[in-house]
Amino acid sequence: xxxxxxxxxxxxxxxxxxxxxxxxxxxxxxxxxxxxxxxxxxxxxxxxxxxxxxxxxxxxxxxxxxxxxxxxxxxxxxxxxxxxxxxxxxxxxxxxxxxxxxxxxxxxxxxxxx
Numbered sequence: 001x002x003x004x005x006x007x008x009x010x011x012x013x014x015x016x017x018x019x020x021x022x023x024x025x026x027x028x029x030x031x032x033x034x035x036x037x038x039x040x041x042x043x044x045x046x047x048x049x050x051x052x053x054x055x056x057x058x059x060x061x062x063x064x065x066x067x068x069x070x071x072x073x074x075x076x077x078x079x080x081x082x083x084x085x086x087x088x089x090x091x092x093x094x095x096x097x098x099x100x101x102x103x104x105x106x107x108x109x110x111x112x113x114x
Contacts, residue, residue: 001109003033009101010094020107023091026052034108039098042105046095053089 001017015023021031027049029035037045060080098105 001033003107003109005091005094005105005107007094007098007103007105009097009103013090013094015091017109023049023089024107026056027095034106036104036106037095037098039102039104042095042103043099045105046092046099049095050092053092 002014003017003020004012004014005020006012017033020033024031024033024035027037027045029037029045095105097103
């Protein structure tokens with residue numbers, strides 16, 4: 001499943017469903033799809049997501065230095081790759097722009113319509 005985030009303040013972004021759910025939970029939302037942040041809730045969601053992404057990236061950097069104990073472990077998941085972006089993830093930028101312009105943010109399953 002793909003999830004597309006939309007706001008009037010930024011271009012739509014589309015991410016994998018598991019990544020979207022993880023990021024939404026980090027931003028303080030339950031992770032339900034579809035959903036939305038009201039304009040008044042966007043600044044707090046942005047701050048929570050940015051802080052959680054910075055923390056996750058730091059935690060992942062520490063564990064990346066350790067030798068792998070399971071050589072047969074699966075490759076890095078889509079969520080792990082998204083978290084490695086930290087505060088540079090496009091959703092952080094989308095929320096930041098929406099907060100600056102006092103815009104709501106919504107998301108739903110499916111790719112954006114071009």
